[in-house]
Amino acid sequence: MKVAVYYNNQDVRVEDRPIPKPKKGELLVKTKACGVCVADTMEWYLSPRAPLTLGHEPSGIIEEVGAEVTQFKRGDRVAVHHHVPCLICEHCRRGNFTMCSTFRKTHIHPGGFSEYFITSALHAERDTHLLPDHVSFEEGTLIEPLACVIHGIKKSGIQAGDSVALIGTGTMGLMFIQSLIYWGVRKLIVYEILDWRIEKAKDFGAPTVLTPHKDSDEEAARLQDLLKSNGADKVIVAAKDISAMNLGLRLVNKGGTVLFFATPHPDEFIKVFPSHLFFNEITITSSYSADHLDTRMALDLIVKGDVAAKKLISHYFPLENLSDAILQTASRKESLKCVVKFD
Ligand SMILES: [Zn+2]
Numbered sequence: 001m002k003v004a005v006y007y008n009n010q011d012v013r014v015e016d017r018p019i020p021k022p023k024k025g026e027l028l029v030k031t032k033a034c035g036v037c038v039a040d041t042m043e044w045y046l047s048p049r050a051p052l053t054l055g056h057e058p059s060g061i062i063e064e065v066g067a068e069v070t071q072f073k074r075g076d077r078v079a080v081h082h083h084v085p086c087l088i089c090e091h092c093r094r095g096n097f098t099m100c101s102t103f104r105k106t107h108i109h110p111g112g113f114s115e116y117f118i119t120s121a122l123h124a125e126r127d128t129h130l131l132p133d134h135v136s137f138e139e140g141t142l143i144e145p146l147a148c149v150i151h152g153i154k155k156s157g158i159q160a161g162d163s164v165a166l167i168g169t170g171t172m173g174l175m176f177i178q179s180l181i182y183w184g185v186r187k188l189i190v191y192e193i194l195d196w197r198i199e200k201a202k203d204f205g206a207p208t209v210l211t212p213h214k215d216s217d218e219e220a221a222r223l224q225d226l227l228k229s230n231g232a233d234k235v236i237v238a239a240k241d242i243s244a245m246n247l248g249l250r251l252v253n254k255g256g257t258v259l260f261f262a263t264p265h266p267d268e269f270i271k272v273f274p275s276h277l278f279f280n281e282i283t284i285t286s287s288y289s290a291d292h293l294d295t296r297m298a299l300d301l302i303v304k305g306d307v308a309a310k311k312l313i314s315h316y317f318p319l320e321n322l323s324d325a326i327l328q329t330a331s332r333k334e335s336l337k338c339v340v341k342f343d
């Protein structure tokens, strides 16, 4: 089987390896599609661990099941989540499944950018999903990223009737727009600086898309006027720029929450004034990855069409061109989700 091995964004090599055999409880999946994530472009995060095989947004057809697998059979069309929690550790007991050490350790092998991959028995049991016939493999790759969006919405405590400011409309931002509308937010104000993304945000249903004012005080004044309020009840920062995070803190209402959704470089930092947080009861929170409950909801939103999955995919690449797919994703040039497609 062909396996893509990552060294850096420019250097991804395709190797030939034997197809693995599934052991007890495991599944061997023939990959049909796998999404490229922004995390697959973060060289500072990936290169120290290279060479490695990426791909955590896969879908495919079960080629072979290990002994004692009863819930799946050869030929089933599935999407597999790459991390699964233990359900019994201190973090799982408190519902913080993505903090579970089993969650962090579990992976599909060798990864989604491979013609075949193995899922563990835990994956098969807890976070492998049958795709209905009308959901394509390509659409199935969006379950994981959409689940991360749902995880972020839950972490920020967004409720029906809230006003929300969303900063950044990459693929994740566009999924936020659709999910927030589904969630029943009262007012949604979206911020974006790139013209083509502003058009996309409108196309995906954003009622109001603004280019943020250079002066954050002026932007806060404009938002207050629009919302007839002191600020947005919840702010989602789906951009990794520090300026976006600072803007997010400026736009939040008293008693509100700011969610930092994107990952900046680990050396970057922001300044906060604890007395401002104190007197205004502002919560700063963050969200990492997605759990087995989020993936179920994501699949449901895609199945029912509440999130238009197909429209989010702009480019398809063969496995041999994975480096191009990574570079396309890293550039902010006109692209949404890049997906690697297999024959
Ligand atoms: Zn991802």
Ligand SMILES: [Zn+2]
Pocket: 085, 086, 087, 088, 089, 090, 091, 092, 093, 097, 100, 101, 102, 103
């Ligand atoms: Zn656990």
